[in-house]
Amino acid sequence: MSPIGGADGTIVVADLRKRYGELQAVDGVSFTVAEGEFFGILGPNGAGKTTTLEIVEGLREPDSGSVLLLGEKPWPRNPRLLPRIGVQLQASSFFDKLTAREQLETFAALYGVSRGDAADMLDLVGLADKANTREDKLSGGQRQRLSIACALAHDPDIVFLDEPTAALDPQSRRNLWDVLRVIQQRGKTIVYTTHYLDEAEILCDRVAIMDHGRILAMDSPAKLVRGLDAPTHVMLAEGVLSVEQAETIPGVEGVNADGVSLTLSTRTPAPVLAALAERGALDGLQVRTATLEDVFLHLTGREYRA
Incomplete structure (x- = not known):
């Protein structure tokens, strides 16, 4: 396993910048993420978290700077990386009128994954008993877990999660924490954003705190708290x-x-x-x-x- 924060990380981001008109959304962001690390990107609304994540995922082109995922450049869209990364966006979209199992099997089929493996993913996220339930009949927490299952359907090496627990009730949030712990225990590298500081403190190996497009601090939650001298x-x-x-x-x-x-x-x-x-x-x-x-x-x- 790569040393946490080392230059040979699974994800290497260097001096990333992105501007929209007068707004400097991302302003010189650099960080590395090690294999198997749970890395959080935190910040208030408009801090540049989602834009940074989208650039790293290869969904958006940076103005300057560089990104390497597993030694490859994600932009222009890199077909070699697609089977190795899983992405769960803030707003999840599903196919109309399909059950949870059918949703997952459809996503899995895009990557040539067997139906049996897709069924295992439903079990992982605690939705085996909802396999025959239509997606639009699931609760908010169940839909979030299905969204994560779809992002994991092809067994990627890196999983990107953008506010996966947003708008969930406390019980659903904690259930999802258990799912995220299991995902990391399977050796996956997780990069995620959240507004819930308590869950970041519990789940993350390291966090980067962003504001106005810049990283203000980056370390393990425990070291950041100790450094505050509060x-x-x-x-x-x-x-x-x-x-x-x-x-x-x-x-x-x-x-x-x-x-x-x-x-x-x-x-x-x-x-x-x-x-x-x-x-x-x-x-x-x-x-x-x-x-x-x-x-x-x-x-x-x-x-x-x-």
């Missing part, structure tokens, strides 16, 4: 301690009372928790450390993006 927040039920008492605890950098809870900010949580234990103030205590969402907001800001 305080830990210790939350107590209102009335357990007064603000004045909390402010005297060594290591507490700030105290906030909102009428429901008392929140202590600290970069040295161990002695603060020990002091709270001595005061008998641990009942109902919650500790919140920094997350990938904190890193994301620190880098991209908090303003609303339409």
